[in-house]
Amino acid sequence: MSSIDSCNAELRELSIKIHDHPETMFEERYAHKVLTEFMEAHGFSITPHYLGLETAWRAAWSNVSPSSKKSVRTIGFNSEMDALPEIGHACGHNLIAMGGVAAALGTKYAMEKCGIEGRVVLLGTPAEEAGNGKIILIKRGAYKEMDACLMMHPTPGPKLSAGTGSSLAIQPIEVEYFGHPAHASGAPWEGQNALDAAFLAYSSISVLRQQMKPTHRVHGIVEGRDWAPNIIPDYAKMRWLVRAPTAKEVEVFAERVKKCFEAAALATSCQIKLVEHPLVYDLRQNDELASEFAAVMKHYGGVVIADVPGAAGGSTDFGNVTYELPALHPSFAIPTVKDGGNHTRQFTDSAATKEAHAIAISVAKCIALTGLRVLIDGDFYARVRISPLPLPPDDSIPPSAC
Structure with a gap:
């Protein structure tokens, strides 16, 4: 993942731009602009205002030989962008946005270097905090092209730890x-x-x-x-x-x-x-993806625990994504002050630190490597697919979600 390291300064600048320009649900126009421009500059094909949502976007890159007769897989990543009213990026979505970008870039460069066939798709999804942007995008088919989807989320917790537990x-x-x-x-x-x-x-x-x-x-x-x-x-x-x-x-x-x-x-x-x-559904983490992510984290000196203490009690519209396809949403701990967890002004400050950025970069490498295995290891992907998807409650996504 040296390619991510080579872009580290750019990625840090991108994260701080978003952090210092907080935008609430469905208002993420600045984030839409800087993120799509960044991805386009790194060789991705951009679809702005994706599927009729003004601040949603799609960045895609493929490495498929015209003569190839085998089907190739698509790995998806997710970047969130919205901030909270009054207190800004108190849930660290600047790190989530940057982390999705870093994972997509690292995957692309590894595919280029090693001749790995497949597709990479990064979705920029608005309004996680209240507007349920992913639920709207699910209804409009945004995730149907993906064989698996991964994202990451910061939280307080033990140093060098990540969690693959559920959410409410x-x-x-x-x-x-x-x-x-x-x-x-x-x-x-x-x-x-x-x-x-x-x-x-x-x-x-x-x-x-x-x-x-x-x-x-x-x-x-x-x-x-x-x-x-x-x-x-x-x-x-x-x-x-x-x-x-x-x-x-x-x-x-x-x-x-x-x-x-x-x-x-x-x-x-x-x-x-x-x-x-x-x-908004609970998170149903894919067991095989979670196991692979834990192994990669361990290789890089981290540890995955069932639940990072600071992550308990939260909810995310990515939960609905986990009901649609194999998916993983690890939380990862960043340094914070006492009583300075998510949705506090103290966490807003924490999400801008160099220490938090360095940890986010490490976790982005881990989800990129987990996603790469989906592309290159057919047996692993078969096990990922075998893990059963949960059944949603009847009629739980009303037409108004469209």
């Missing part, structure tokens, strides 16, 4: 309450208090937590208009995330959560509107 499935739900305004002192009985409905739902969910399994999570916020204390609020909005270890468990748990919303509307005589966004 997640159901995003938006709730709106519609009431009737009234003078809060003069005629409060004429009002229907939408804010009361929101608070009642919030309290009901807090009570529900007593009966939740330890592995389940539900958390949300209240939004609304500019309320005034002397007016009965006629509108309130809430955004909630319901999580559990598997998609099936989320579906069951979400029904209990929705009853809290509905009961609050009934108690306050408010109207309710519920919107369930696409269900």
Whole structure:
């Protein structure tokens, strides 16, 4: 993987550009520009605004002899680009974007040097944090050309460690309450208090937590208009995330959560509107890819553990990718301060350090080497394919995901 080392300074610059120019979901125009220009400069064919998503893109390179009669395989990699509101790249997506680029470049140069036939595809996918960009791209066929897909994600954790554990499935739900305004002192009985409905739902969910399994999570916020204390609020909005270890468990748990919303509307005589966004599945790591990645990491002085401590409790739309084809999504530890894990300002700072970059480069080499084995070792790929894909819950990707 010396080719990745030769591009190290460029890759560092690319990562910092994205880090210092944070863009939230579906707004990743600068990242789209700098990443596609970089890949094109390194010999990849670019499809910008891929499959109708303005900030999605595809970079592809192939080494297929015109006289070859055998079928060749396609290895896929994934780069995320979006930042979080207010706190920037607090989930290290600048490292994910750069890592996908590095893995694709390393794979390409190894194929050129060794005469390996096959194809390399790198997808730039927007809106992982909230917009579920990969779910949209799955529905539009973005991953169908790949025989396997790999990506990487930073987290706090033990030095030189990576994890190939699962993630939580997640159901995003938006709730709106519609009431009737009234003078809060003069005629409060004429009002229907939408804010009361929101608070009642919030309290009901807090009570529900007593009966939740330890592995389940539900958390949300209240939004609304500019309320005034002397007016009965006629509108309130809430955004909630319901999580559990598997998609099936989320579906069951979400029904209990929705009853809290509905009961609050009934108690306050408010109207309710519920919107369930696409269900994000749990990660189902491919066992053969995970085993190969662990072996490569060990060769380079790292260690793969079942779950990196800092990675527990998160969710990713790459989980849906793992239900579609053989895939791997290792988390890797970068140096952070105490209580400075993902989605904190401290992690934003950590994602820009030279130490984090060096670790990301090492992990990018490991996923590149894992992907190369898919291309060159037919027996290994056969074992990868034999690993069963999980069955998604029925009707869990609604038409709105398109």
